[in-house]
Amino acid sequence: MPDWILAYQKNLFSGDLTAGLIVTVMLIPQSLAYAMLAGLPPEMGLYASLLPIIAYALLGSSMTLATGPVAVISLMTASALAPLAQPGSAQYIELAIQMALISGVMLLVFGVLRLGFLAHLLSHPVISGFISGSAILISIGQLKHMLGVQASGNNIIATLLDLARHLPQTNLLTLLIGSSSLLFLWWSRRYLSAALEKAGVSSRLAGMLSKLAPMLSVICFTVIVYVFKLDTQYGVSIAGHVPQGLPILSLNLPGLNAIGALWLPALLISLVGFVESVSVAQSLALKRKERIKPNRELIGLGAANIASAISGGYPVTGGFARSVVNFSAGANTPLAGIISALLMAVVIAFFTELFYYLPQAVLAATIISAVTALVDWHSLKAAWQYDRADAFSLLTTMLGVILLGVEAGILFGIALSLAVLVWRSSRPHMAVLGRVPNTEHYRNIERHDVQTVPGLVALRIDESLFFANAAAVEQKIMALINTNPDAKNMLLVCSAVNQIDATALEMLDQLEKSLAARDIQLYFAEIKGPIMDRLKNTPLGKRMKNKIFLSVHEAFLQLN
Structure with a gap:
């Protein structure tokens, strides 16, 4: 009952x-x-x-x-x-x-x-x-x-x-x-x-x-x-x-x-x-x-x-x-x-x-x-003011239903939802970090008045790493290295990374080797437990065994 x-x-x-x-x-x-x-x-x-x-x-x-x-x-x-x-x-x-x-x-x-x-x-x-x-x-x-x-x-x-x-x-x-x-x-x-x-x-x-x-x-x-x-x-x-x-x-x-x-x-x-x-x-x-x-x-x-x-x-x-x-x-x-x-x-x-x-x-x-x-119409207006991608999804789905029919329209809407999700994930927000003076807080150098360490580039990746954004992350890292010729250490802050798929793992593996060939050391900070469990048994994980920090602050102190 x-x-x-x-x-x-x-x-x-x-x-x-x-x-x-x-x-x-x-x-x-x-x-x-x-x-x-x-x-x-x-x-x-x-x-x-x-x-x-x-x-x-x-x-x-x-x-x-x-x-x-x-x-x-x-x-x-x-x-x-x-x-x-x-x-x-x-x-x-x-x-x-x-x-x-x-x-x-x-x-x-x-x-x-x-x-x-x-x-x-x-x-x-x-x-x-x-x-x-x-x-x-x-x-x-x-x-x-x-x-x-x-x-x-x-x-x-x-x-x-x-x-x-x-x-x-x-x-x-x-x-x-x-x-x-x-x-x-x-x-x-x-x-x-x-x-x-x-x-x-x-x-x-x-x-x-x-x-x-x-x-x-x-x-x-x-x-x-x-x-x-x-x-x-x-x-x-x-x-x-x-x-x-x-x-x-x-x-x-x-x-x-x-x-x-x-x-x-x-x-x-x-x-x-x-x-x-x-x-x-x-x-x-x-x-x-x-x-x-x-x-x-x-x-x-x-x-x-x-x-x-x-x-x-x-x-x-x-x-x-x-x-x-x-x-x-x-x-x-x-x-x-x-x-x-x-x-x-x-x-x-x-x-x-x-x-x-x-x-x-x-x-x-x-x-x-x-x-x-x-x-x-209210949702369309609100989406247009807040997020044009959502407004585009709403408008194109509506037009798809009107012009193509309900079945084609809903299939188009589902495909569009997934496409927008992949598109957004393929363009992850990444921020170079510096230390807020006299604190243990680290923020985006473009938004805050912070201190950096010579020879260290700290990059926070605000998205899980997978096939759609692996290339974008690699390009960002190499661009930072090329614009910082004195860089000796590359720190990836992974506090927002919830998953690393096989494509991203391969990218990181090749990245670590490429940086090492240029006498630049790759480090990780704030990797989450489930990712560590999977990473430690990989060749990359074994090479990075002593290069993973619990916090950004610890990394800055040791790499200073």
């Missing part, structure tokens, strides 16, 4: 019940909308909001994370499956279910192997760029539903050109409904909470009620379409029949061909979903001084995706907006999620016919309103 169940107290129930009710009202329109975004029937969004929530509640580590369909994963699902089958077809649905299963198994295996460190594979700028690019891509993809036209394209440029060609066929009533819904959602997000507070509602309750604007929009426009018969009289596209009844549980195992086609997109979905989910869970846990266990998160999300596949859903993860609402509404434990899942079961079993007249333009407005808040 999970720890939160064993330690559950009665005073926690009211908060969990309130959060469960509010999140359910928010989850219904989002589930329908995100299923449409994924190219799937609307009921699959509802199915993906049922058992996955319970599975995560029993196995995950976050007390407030709300799992289920999310915009980015829905877009990635559509992007992966569109080349394989016709959206909405039986084969397409089957592949979506199988991808959830493959993703779930991957996450489960990663959790068993304790690979929670994968959460750090993608840097924040790359994740921000990916989500921002996906949000822009999603918004443009929903314009056809807002206009009431049929438009498609293999990339964003083709989609925009096709939209422009179909612009004269715009259904003006559909555009009016979608625009009105979008305007109402925008106003609600910015001003509804303040308006309710002015009316005497508490700030907390006003904040929660403002989150329910999507459901209010769905109810109002559904009633309008039903009363005035806008679907038959004016051609307004509606959700149509949503099957009533709980999903039939089954396990649809993929064949070898399906696994071959789905493993890479499933891996990317697993990675992005895990990183996004852990980021949200950690940010919320910090507010309550709770802890998130990444390996448990892998197992919880893996179980959620397997549960989604068994119940006819598609890939899921922890959602930012719902999790924040769940937290703000007073959720104390995952029981809030279980309550939400039970309420969703009631809706699926008895009330799905109420969604028949729901306009697709309203679902599109719901999606656009949700994802535009994910475009992170």
